[in-house]
Amino acid sequence: MSGEAQHPLLLSDRPDFEAGHPTVRLVDLFSGCGGLTLGVAQAAEAAGTALEIPLAIDSDADAGAVYESNFPKADFRQTTVGEFFGPRAGEPLADFELRVAEEVGTVTALVGGPPCQGHSDLNNHTRRRDPKNALYGHMSRAAEVLQPQAVLIENVPAVQHDKHAGEGVVARVERELRGLGFDVASGVVALAALGVAQRRRRHVLLAVREGLTAPADVLADLADRQDFRDLRWAIEDLVKAAPTGIDEPPRASAENRRRMQYLQDEGLVDLPNAERPRCHQADGHSYKSMYGRLSWDLPAQTVTSGFGSIGQGRYMHPSEIRALTPHEAARIQGFPDYFDFSAIALRSSLATMIGNAVPPQLSRSIFAELLPDLTAAGD
Template sequence: MTKIKKGIKNQSSLKVVDFFCGAGGVTCGFKNIGIEVLGGIDIDPQFEKTYEENNQAKFLNKDVSNLAPESLKDLLPIFTNQDDLVFVGCSPCQYYSNLKSDKTKSKKGRLLLDDFKEFVLYYKPGFVFIENVPGLETKKGSPLHKFKSALRREGYSFDQKILNAKYFGVPQNRRRFVLIASRLTKVQLPKQVRSKDNTVSVSDAIGDYKIFPAVKAGNEDKSKFIHSVSKLSPLNLERVQRTPKNGGSRKAWENDERLQLECYKNHDGHYDVYGRLHWNRPAPTLTTRFIYTSTGRYSHPEQDRALSLREGATLQSFPLNYNFYSPNKGAIATMIGNAVPPKLAEAIGNSLLQHWTEWQNLEQRQEQ
């Protein structure tokens, strides 16, 4: 075990570097509960305006794979062995997703956790937090096991679980692998209260028509509220119209030769495709393609259209005043769908704050 020299203590909060920050889901959640985020790092420059304007935190457009760990302290006010420092590493996760999709584009990002590990080993922050798809833990070739071994060697304690965001205030059934670690103290993830009473429904989130007015497919909202909706072809519009409201599926028109898709004529299953959301349940997991009726259960519970951009952001638990900047609807949907839900980040952040405060109090008592 490596002997760690103590860094700063007796601080009121924590300081965070958000690796692979995207549009800022983790940063948003942490800032909501008073944690100071020093900056976010991401390879994609399209996130910069969204990240900085919403979070008042510095955005570093850097490729972590090609960034020397020692250079980060020249870009952000951090140093090695800093007790009040948190490194967040929620790297892109499509390669380890259980979705049966083409992994070619995501293959090059499969080892980003290895790159993140080099920064952890160099700086040895007081705390570490990662979030990813459950497959990160189980899929062959995952870098997670080497990552955990490295944490153990450096004296970190960690806790890991599959958490469902729906039990932490996110109106969405979203299962994720979560790990928190600390070299200061034993850590524990927040407990899931598995109860329907502890979930937020689609109706609770987006059912108020005064906030989310009824619109038609193809609606273009040029305001920052972006209640914009993808267009539908006449045939797809008819499919949605024929799908029963409040949770209906394409099963309602599977025997209609004109409406049934060729790929499903001899296939039973995947009834979420072209399905409507249920008002009284959390939404299914939002992907980057939630704006299309043909990619999952993303049709509005009542209206004949897919979810709007703002509805998707709300189901991800972003505040209504969180603004997304891009002229491209698909790019904004990607920002939203790939984000860590801020409410889930809040729960993790509160756990880290609790451990930090307990450790500080213990240190103070020992010094007296």
């Protein structure tokens, strides 16, 4: 052994997240395949503590199958969060919520990334009042029911502009959490500075029981980080991967293959207007990244579920005539190789859960700071 630390994304053996002492008890709502959970698991493992997951909920069966195969001891429920928690804090607990509180027991941390389509910048003003935005409100109610030590809510930056019920859902949930005895801070975090090879920015609302680590200090520490990674660091070795399973390249139309060949032959990263479909030949730069090629020496653009097609964004591989494979997209999202996606073979399901996922570095960085205080408080 050289003693040199192994590349964190190339680790193929899952750590024993269930071993250690004391035990961190995590609840993940809207869990998807488990990006937020994985980050908490990694932070817990680094701190020598065990992870237990008394409840994880997602309505999607395929995301749930992947979640369960990676966290087999978790009590995962494939249902809607509304079946377990009401939509806002402040009212007496219903009988079903009292039962949930009793069954779940003590909770160290509650995390959740409610669906965010209603908040996307790409959507219009009407969609900012989409009832889907109300799903965010389940998080404060779940905090009221479960009484965790800390709450992390992740979303797209545009959630700040939500106008649901006048006040906006972030302001409302912050107010409710303060009323429950939490110190609360929120802001937009650039994940590229946390060691994620991608220019993803996410809104984070962090609430911690008053008297423990101040959430504003944690967010300030994240803003000071400079741990930048380029695409080469994340996926260069995968050029040599056997082209099967999650390493199988996506198929492209003849037109898109021709466009990729053009970029390759001309040594370009942006496709000239004349080579684009007519509907994308807009003046200005709104479509600039569409049909674009990634660069080895930069972080990738935000990975969405469209990573397998250059018509969905800058997803052409830096050196190959193809878009990204699911494995490459998962690496860019910060998933190490031990994270097992094999429960689901359907490409569209894989693309959705990978594109939806929160890079684990986010919750890992946050809980690395919080856990010493949280576990001491729970003893």
